[in-house]
Amino acid sequence: MKVTAVAHTNIALIKYWGKRDEKLILPSNSSLSITLDKFFTETTFEWDDSQKKDVLVLNGVEREDAKVQRYLDVLRSEFGIASRAVIHSENHVPTAAGLASSASAFAALAVAASASLARNDSKMELSRLARLGSGSASRSIFGGLAIWQKGENTDGSDSYAVPFESELTNQLAVVVAIVSDQPKKISSRDGMKQTVQTSPFFGEWTKTAELDLELIKKAFAHSDFTQVGEILEHNAMKMHATTLSANPPFTYFSQESLLVMEAVRKLRADGIEAYFTMDAGPNVKIVCLKQDEEKVASRVEPLVGRVLICHAGEGAKVIQNENGN
Ligand code: PMV
Numbered sequence: 001m002k003v004t005a006v007a008h009t010n011i012a013l014i015k016y017w018g019k020r021d022e023k024l025i026l027p028s029n030s031s032l033s034i035t036l037d038k039f040f041t042e043t044t045f046e047w048d049d050s051q052k053k054d055v056l057v058l059n060g061v062e063r064e065d066a067k068v069q070r071y072l073d074v075l076r077s078e079f080g081i082a083s084r085a086v087i088h089s090e091n092h093v094p095t096a097a098g099l100a101s102s103a104s105a106f107a108a109l110a111v112a113a114s115a116s117l118a119r120n121d122s123k124m125e126l127s128r129l130a131r132l133g134s135g136s137a138s139r140s141i142f143g144g145l146a147i148w149q150k151g152e153n154t155d156g157s158d159s160y161a162v163p164f165e166s167e168l169t170n171q172l173a174v175v176v177a178i179v180s181d182q183p184k185k186i187s188s189r190d191g192m193k194q195t196v197q198t199s200p201f202f203g204e205w206t207k208t209a210e211l212d213l214e215l216i217k218k219a220f221a222h223s224d225f226t227q228v229g230e231i232l233e234h235n236a237m238k239m240h241a242t243t244l245s246a247n248p249p250f251t252y253f254s255q256e257s258l259l260v261m262e263a264v265r266k267l268r269a270d271g272i273e274a275y276f277t278m279d280a281g282p283n284v285k286i287v288c289l290k291q292d293e294e295k296v297a298s299r300v301e302p303l304v305g306r307v308l309i310c311h312a313g314e315g316a317k318v319i320q321n322e323n324g325n
Contacts, residue, residue, distance in 0.1 A: 002046040003115040007107035007140045007316035009039040009099065011174055011285050013232040013277065014213045015239040016135050016148060018196045018206060024156040025135045028196070029209040032147045032164065032216060033139045036174060037313035041104035043089040045112035051084035058089050071106065071133040075113050078129065085113070099176065099283060102188075106133030107140035107316045115318045126316070127160035136188075143315035144169045145220070147213070166220035168228065169312050173293035175274075175286040178306040179256040186250055188280035191243060198247040205242050209235060225289060229275030232287060236277040254282035259303050267299055 016031035054072050056063050072085050089108070091101045110130035114121045121129065123141055131138035131148070139146040142163045151159030186194075196202055212235045219227035243250050257278060264276045264286055274288040274296045288296045290311070297307045 001116050001118060002044060002322045003112050003318050004042060004044040004320040005108045005112035005115065005316060005318050006040055006042050007104045007111060007137075008035045008037065008143075008313035009041075009093070009101060009104040010035040010136065010139045010146065011277065012136065012139075012279070013228070013287070014209060014216055014235050015277075015279070017209075017239045017242065018192050018202060019135070020150075021154070021156070022193070024159075025131055026156050026159050027135055027148065027150045028202075028206045030148060030150045030213050031136075031139070031209075032145060032213055033136070034145055034169070034172065034174065035140055035143050035313045035315065036310040038308055038310045039093045039099055039101070039104060040313070041089060041091050041101060041108045042319075043087060043105075043108040043112045045088075045109065045116050046086045047081065047083040047113070047116050048086050049083050051086060054084050055086045056089070057087065059091060067102075067133070068109070071109065072113075074132050075110075075129070078132070079113075079117060079119070081117070087112075099178075099281075102134040103136040103140045106130050106137035109133060110137070111141070111316045111318060115321065123315070124160045124162065127162075128156065130316075131156070131159060131161075141316050144312045147217075163315075164217070164220070166223065168220055168223050168225060171225075171289050171291075172312060173288055173290045173296075174310045175288065175293060175296045175300065176308045176310060177256075177260045177284040177286065177300045177304045178308065179254055179260070179282040179284065179304050186252075186280070191250065191252075191280050194248075194250070195242040195246045199242040199245045201242050201245045205238055208238060212238075225273060229273060229287060232277055233275040240278065252278060252280055252282055256304055257282045257284050260284040260286070260300055263300055263303055264296075267296060272296065 010033040014032040018028040127141040145164040148161040
């Protein structure tokens with residue numbers, strides 16, 4: 001059956017950084033994210049026995065993609081089928097946003113591939129399946145806040161995301177400062193591997209990330225935005241400290257990223273609560289309350305040229321199937 005699914009990307013407030021199992025994509029620590037409303041992937045998918053090879057059309061152009069190819073093999077083995085897939089995928093990430101789309105891409109693929117077989121997988125099962133494509137995709141199955149539980153089992157059966165409710169979720173804004181639209185120099189996959197293998201701080205990172213998660217959950221439970229902000233900013237900087245301490249060292253910071261961070265500190269000094277986070281690229285995401293989003297955006301925009309204001313988005317879902325539903 002041909003189905004179309006949509007998934008939104010997410011930004012981690014407590015980062016996933018480092019795998020304990022490369023093949024099964026099992027993380028060294030649990031993480032927490034907010035799914036965003038502005039960036040999403042729409043994927044039309046069909047398992048097709050008449051095809052001799054998998055077909056991937058991305059943004060209108062037929063492509064070979066090793067990561068997607070590997071993922072389709074994983075799904076075939078999970079589902080116990082041999083069929084080839086025909087995929088048409090559109091990334092709705094505003095042009096030049098330079099934001100990673102793997103979270104939304106693999107979440108949409110997992111949901112569509114499962115629905116195409118009418119499997120009725122639970123959300124947790126879909127999250128586990130999405131994880132096998134890209135770790136952060138496990139969290140995009142859910143809207144709002146989601147926690148990817150690292151799990152304990154060696155087979156990954158308990159490593160999936162679960163939703164996390166807070167009254168703060170709908171008061172939050174994420175102002176994305178678009179510093180660069182260039183592809184990342186070091187992918188998250190390679191960057192993590194290098195830090196796991198060589199950073200003397202990696203062990204401390206995983207320990208304190210678990211603690212940060214417990215603290216931010218409490219802060220969300222008390223709707224304490226100041227605490228949430230302080231924890232998320234510190235957590236991001238600890239993650240980036242592992243790249244600076246890797247051997248050879250590397251960084252995702254650019255000059256503009258540092259300027260934006262400084263502007264955020266200045267905003268706080270002026271009494272506007274805003275906190276920054278960064279992932280495996282130079283774009284800076286600023287978390288603030290909706291009531292301050294315009295002030296934050298107008299302060300940061302002159303530094304980078306382009307900002308986008310996002311709010312909490314929805315979880316991944318099927319929007320159409322062949323039966324017209
Ligand atoms: O799932 P990946 O391989 O795109 O890794 C994501 C890593 C970070 O974005 C840096 C952190 C996170 O938790 O999303």
